[in-house]
Amino acid sequence: MKKEILICGGTGCTSSKSLELLDEMKKLIVEYGLEEKCSAHITGCLGFCEKGPIVKIFPKDTFYTKVQPEDAREIIETDIIKDELVNRLLYKLPGTEEEIPSQDDIPFYKKQLRIALRNCGIINPEVIEEYIGYGGYLALGKCLEEYSREEVIDIIKDSGLRGRGGGGFPTGLKWEFTKNSESDEKYVICNADEGDPGAFMDRSILEGDPHSVIEAMAIAAYVIGAKQGYVYIRAEYPLAIERLGKAIEQAREIGILGDNILGTDFSFNLGMKFGAGAFVCGEETALINSVEGQRGEPNPKPPFPSTSGLYGKPTLINNVETYANIPVIISKGAEWFNSVGTEKSKGTKVFALAGKVNNIGLVEVPMGTTLREILYDIGGGIQKGREFKAVQTGGPSGGCITAEDLDTPIDYDSLVAKGSMMGSGGMIVMDEDNCMVDIAKFYLEFTLDESCGKCTPCRIGNKRLYEILCKISDGKATEEDLDNLEDLSNIIKDTSLCALGQSAPNPVLSTIKSFRKEYEEHVLNHKCPAKICTSLLEYKITDDCIGCTKCAKICPAKCITGAVREVHVIDNTKCIKCGACFNGCPVHAIVKE
Amino acid sequence: MDYNYDIEQDMDKLRDYIDYLRIIKNEPGAVMPALQRAQQDYGFIPEAIVDIIALELGIHTSEIYGVATFYSQFRFEPKGEIDIAVCTGTACYVKGANDILTELTNLLGIKNGETSKDGKYSIEGIRCIGACGLAPVIKVNGDIYGNVSSKDIDKILKKYR
Numbered sequence: 001m002k003k004e005i006l007i008c009g010g011t012g013c014t015s016s017k018s019l020e021l022l023d024e025m026k027k028l029i030v031e032y033g034l035e036e037k038c039s040a041h042i043t044g045c046l047g048f049c050e051k052g053p054i055v056k057i058f059p060k061d062t063f064y065t066k067v068q069p070e071d072a073r074e075i076i077e078t079d080i081i082k083d084e085l086v087n088r089l090l091y092k093l094p095g096t097e098e099e100i101p102s103q104d105d106i107p108f109y110k111k112q113l114r115i116a117l118r119n120c121g122i123i124n125p126e127v128i129e130e131y132i133g134y135g136g137y138l139a140l141g142k143c144l145e146e147y148s149r150e151e152v153i154d155i156i157k158d159s160g161l162r163g164r165g166g167g168g169f170p171t172g173l174k175w176e177f178t179k180n181s182e183s184d185e186k187y188v189i190c191n192a193d194e195g196d197p198g199a200f201m202d203r204s205i206l207e208g209d210p211h212s213v214i215e216a217m218a219i220a221a222y223v224i225g226a227k228q229g230y231v232y233i234r235a236e237y238p239l240a241i242e243r244l245g246k247a248i249e250q251a252r253e254i255g256i257l258g259d260n261i262l263g264t265d266f267s268f269n270l271g272m273k274f275g276a277g278a279f280v281c282g283e284e285t286a287l288i289n290s291v292e293g294q295r296g297e298p299n300p301k302p303p304f305p306s307t308s309g310l311y312g313k314p315t316l317i318n319n320v321e322t323y324a325n326i327p328v329i330i331s332k333g334a335e336w337f338n339s340v341g342t343e344k345s346k347g348t349k350v351f352a353l354a355g356k357v358n359n360i361g362l363v364e365v366p367m368g369t370t371l372r373e374i375l376y377d378i379g380g381g382i383q384k385g386r387e388f389k390a391v392q393t394g395g396p397s398g399g400c401i402t403a404e405d406l407d408t409p410i411d412y413d414s415l416v417a418k419g420s421m422m423g424s425g426g427m428i429v430m431d432e433d434n435c436m437v438d439i440a441k442f443y444l445e446f447t448l449d450e451s452c453g454k455c456t457p458c459r460i461g462n463k464r465l466y467e468i469l470c471k472i473s474d475g476k477a478t479e480e481d482l483d484n485l486e487d488l489s490n491i492i493k494d495t496s497l498c499a500l501g502q503s504a505p506n507p508v509l510s511t512i513k514s515f516r517k518e519y520e521e522h523v524l525n526h527k528c529p530a531k532i533c534t535s536l537l538e539y540k541i542t543d544d545c546i547g548c549t550k551c552a553k554i555c556p557a558k559c560i561t562g563a564v565r566e567v568h569v570i571d572n573t574k575c576i577k578c579g580a581c582f583n584g585c586p587v588h589a590i591v592k593e
Numbered sequence: 594m595d596y597n598y599d600i601e602q603d604m605d606k607l608r609d610y611i612d613y614l615r616i617i618k619n620e621p622g623a624v625m626p627a628l629q630r631a632q633q634d635y636g637f638i639p640e641a642i643v644d645i646i647a648l649e650l651g652i653h654t655s656e657i658y659g660v661a662t663f664y665s666q667f668r669f670e671p672k673g674e675i676d677i678a679v680c681t682g683t684a685c686y687v688k689g690a691n692d693i694l695t696e697l698t699n700l701l702g703i704k705n706g707e708t709s710k711d712g713k714y715s716i717e718g719i720r721c722i723g724a725c726g727l728a729p730v731i732k733v734n735g736d737i738y739g740n741v742s743s744k745d746i747d748k749i750l751k752k753y754r
């Protein structure tokens with residue numbers, strides 16, 4: 001039995017030298033003359049970024065973590081040649097340090113169900129034959145040969161699939177509307193402008209399984225009657241662009257894209273358009289303007305893209321993760337898919353778990369999984385044993401969920417009920433060291449920066465909102481400001497043109513609702529409990545100071561005085577609170593108060 | 594910062610670029626790819642290039658600036674020889690990306706979005722690059738460094754000096 005060495009080639013792992021590791025493995029295979037016995041290649045993201053670079057060895061499904069290029073020789077000599085485990089590289093269970101050799105037994109993977117990510121980490125994304133070997137393009141064949149366009153729509157409708165971009169609109173309905181629009185030309189677009197800071201599932205799918213998106217888009221084109229499709233992808237994702245480009249090329253070569261696909265009279269071409277760093281372009285009408293080469297500003301809806309989209313023609317736009325679910329639904333049937341999930345949210349959702357959680361990475365769980373399961377069973381709890389404070393879901397458009405909602409089953413509707421939203425699925429975990437005013441300010445600053453400026457409520461309203469938040473974090477706000485914050489937020493929500501503006505105040509409203517005390521602490525007592533808001537802090541040097549003079553040397557404001565080997569003093573009237581002394585003190589004698 | 598763009602020195606690259614413009618000229622929405630290619634070739638959008646795009650595509654420069662200023666990716670001044678990008682996505686932010694920006698300003702004397710007078714360094718805060726598992730992340734001349742703390746910065750920059 002030939003052994004296969006799979007090395008994760010996602011952005012996280014390639015940033016920590018997984019490609020050098022691959023070269024090293026390939027070199028060693030030749031050096032030891034093992035070409036007949038084993039092969040090494042990259043795969044897509046396995047999701048466990050925290051432990052990267054990850055190496056898996058088939059057929060035994062051995063799972064090695066944090067593998068560096070210099071570990072390659074030991075893996076070849078011990079695992080490949082002697083068929084023994086390299087124990088020091090196995091995943092160790094925190095607490096008991098028990099070694100777990102196989103992926104399926106690791107708690108991080110136990111509660112997951114991988115549908116959208118089904119091929120990520122298993123196939124080599126740069127080889128179309130591997131995708132086909134795993135049942136790829138069968139669904140497209142099935143649609144072209146067996147199903148009518150209406151039948152495909154019925155399957156998608158029955159499956160209960162909803163848009164994974166965050167809004168949760170029923171996908172089958174969207175397809176039906178676009179199909180029913182009369183026009184000589186139609187377009188299919190994939191929204192891969194994953195601008196939500198802290199979400200990276202679309203990137204991982206495109207890097208790890210680009211063909212599933214191509215296949216789904218071809219199916220969609222067949223159903224609605226389009227001949228041309230575009231993937232609108234962020235320029236910030238060079239690796240995803242490269243792999244998708246290769247995949248489109250390979251699909252064209254074997255006749256999956258182009259004219260008369262699989263010998264039928266259906267023709268479909270796919271191109272890529274690159275985003276240039278504008279968050280608002282994730283909004284469908286803005287995205288269409290951007291594909292047309294204009295400023296990416298949204299238009300009022302209706303008309304919806306399904307009646308008038310790209311170049312005024314009916315256009316179907318779905319997110320990457322939505323597309324990734326389509327081929328499996330066609331292959332395995334609607335019942336299989338809708339048996340997973342909750343009553344109104346079917347299937348699974350991929351979440352990008354990041355922030356102060358032990359197991360950072362991509363997790364795919366059935367809808368209805370509770371936050372507690374995601375954070376503690378899969379995520380392994382909070383880093384450094386800190387106290388959990390909140391988790392922000394839905395990025396800048398979402399809100400925070402607190403400890404009391406840990407047992408809420410997560411789906412589209414329950415999150416909206418909690419004042420947050422599914423969004424693209426970013427989950428940023430925060431502990432007691434994060435200040436909620438600061439987090440709200442961070443998100444608002446982001447939205448403000450990304451507001452296109454077309455409508456007044458968003459352009460000016462959010463600016464005023466941001467100014468109030470700055471007053472609060474500077475300790476200059478009054479109680480009246482708190483009331484204004486809420487009033488203004490509600491007005492912006494009601495009057496903005498597109499979803500960016502309508503959801504911009506969500507982080508503010510939800511943090512005020514859940515952490516009013518923290519806001520009041522800033523306003524009434526001029527204190528920041530988490531010690532984040534610099535204007536409300538003072539740096540002090542304690543008696544632990546050894547008088548090494550390092551802090552006085554690095555202080556840009558020259559406000560630290562003291563003789564050698566004596567305790568130094570900070571003049572807080574001159575201190576600019578840059579934190580240089582705090583970071584530079586070799587004995588940690590400087591504290592924030 | 595002023596920069597000198599010498600069209601004479603640049604003729605070869607420019608010819609290639611104009612050939613590219615002539616290929617995409619008749620496609621709808623050619624402004625975006627034209628700008629993206631210029632940014633890729635030069636690292637920024639020189640003023641002369643905007644005039645050339647206008648000439649080749651037969652549109653007004655104001656329209657090109659309208660598009661170019663809308664998207665944060667396009668810059669109008671060159672980056673430094675050592676181009677430092679700090680990810681300011683949420684995951685990096687909650688793990689202290691701001692401290693890194695502050696440390697960079699302390700070290701190099703330039704703020705976020707600036708290029709140093711000698712053209713050696715530039716700092717910019719960038720949007721989430723999707724490597725949240727490694728937060729906080731910085732990119733130096735395209736190389737990604739993860740789990741960075743303010744203490745590591747000097748060491749990282751030494752490699753490029």
